[in-house]
Amino acid sequence: xxxxxxxxxxxxxxxxxxxxxxxxxxxxxxxxxxxxxxxxxxxxxxxxxxxxxxxxxxxxxxxxxxxxxxxxxxxxxxxxxxxxxxxxxxxxxxxxxxxxxxxxxxxxxxxxxxxxxxxxxxxxxxxxxxxxxxxxxxxxxxxxxxxxxxxxxxxxxxxxxxxxxxxxxxxxxxxxxxxxxxxxxxxxxx
Numbered sequence: 065x066x067x068x069x070x071x072x073x074x075x076x077x078x079x080x081x082x083x084x085x086x087x088x089x090x091x092x093x094x095x096x097x098x099x100x101x102x103x104x105x106x107x108x109x110x111x112x113x114x115x116x117x118x119x120x121x122x123x124x125x126x127x128x129x130x131x132x133x134x135x136x137x138x139x140x141x142x143x144x145x146x147x148x149x150x151x152x153x154x155x156x157x158x159x160x161x162x163x164x165x166x167x168x169x170x171x172x173x174x175x176x177x178x179x180x181x182x183x184x185x186x187x188x189x190x191x192x193x194x195x196x197x198x199x200x201x202x203x204x205x206x207x208x209x210x211x212x213x214x215x216x217x218x219x220x221x222x223x224x225x226x227x228x229x230x231x232x233x234x235x236x237x238x239x240x241x242x243x244x245x246x247x248x249x250x251x252x253x254x
Contacts, residue, residue, distance in 0.1 A: 065168040067219035071149045072189040075123045078107075079183055083126060084133030085160065089142040099167075102138055103145030122149040123190065125183045128176065129153075131160025140164045150190050152197065154179050165212045166221060172197060178204045192216060 093105040110116055124143065130153040131139060140163045143151065150170040164171045172190060174182075174197060182188050185199040192213060197204050208216075215225070226233075 065219050065221045065224075068149065068168055068170050068192050068216040070189065070191045070193070071122045073123065074119070074121045074186055075125045075152075075182060075188050076119050076121045076148070077183045077186075078118065078124060078126045079180070081127035082129045082132055085131060085136045085139040086133055088131070088139040089136070094136065094138050099141050100145055102142035103147070106142045106146045120147040122147065123188055124148045124151045125179060125188075126151060126153045127179075128155045130156050130171075131164075132157040135159040135163070137163050137166075140167055140169050144169050152179060152182060152188070152190070165216060168216060168219065168221070170216060172206045174204050174206060178202065 087107065087110065089102055089105055090108050093102065093108065096102065107116075107118065111118070130151060139160060143164075144167055148169065150172055151164065152172045152174060154176040155173060156164075156171050161171045170190065170192060178197070181202050182197070182199045185201060188197060188199045190197050192208070195205050195208060195213070197206060214220070220228075
């Protein structure tokens with residue numbers, strides 16, 4: 065996963081509350097085995113509405129309780145595949161928030177007034193290092209768990225975190241070795 069430090073630019077605005085994961089990526093598109101290719105189906109049903117437009121920017125500004133509903137990981141995958149690097153909302157569903165951070169998509173929770181001001185301004189800078197969001201006419205800070213912040217800043221997913229412990233894993237395995245027949249290897253046939 066790519067490190068997240070700062071994004072700056074125009075925002076895509078979807079000021080709707082209680083957007084659930086089935087609205088983000090409908091169930092009929094969850095049959096892929098890869099984590100890619102979901103972006104084209106993002107907000108699939110809403111995209112059919114007259115006047116629908118969701119520019120491909122790095123920042124999505126949306127309403128409260130974003131990502132509620134089922135805990136499907138596909139919702140953050142679709143947002144990321146579409147091009148978003150961060151989502152700004154006044155609240156997020158807990159599992160959705162966690163799923164976002166595991167793939168490098170930064171959920172930023174701000175007061176509703178700040179969310180609306182950013183949507184109106186149309187431009188934003190999100191700085192994870194300083195934990196600030198700035199836009200024309202305003203600035204706010206946001207909270208994030210220090211370990212999650214570290215992971216995002218350094219581009220560390222669960223596999224990368226595990227691989228950092230390679231020496232400790234090797235020591236553990238060596239301490240657990242025992243004599244006797246090996247039951248985990250396939251014998252070579254002659």
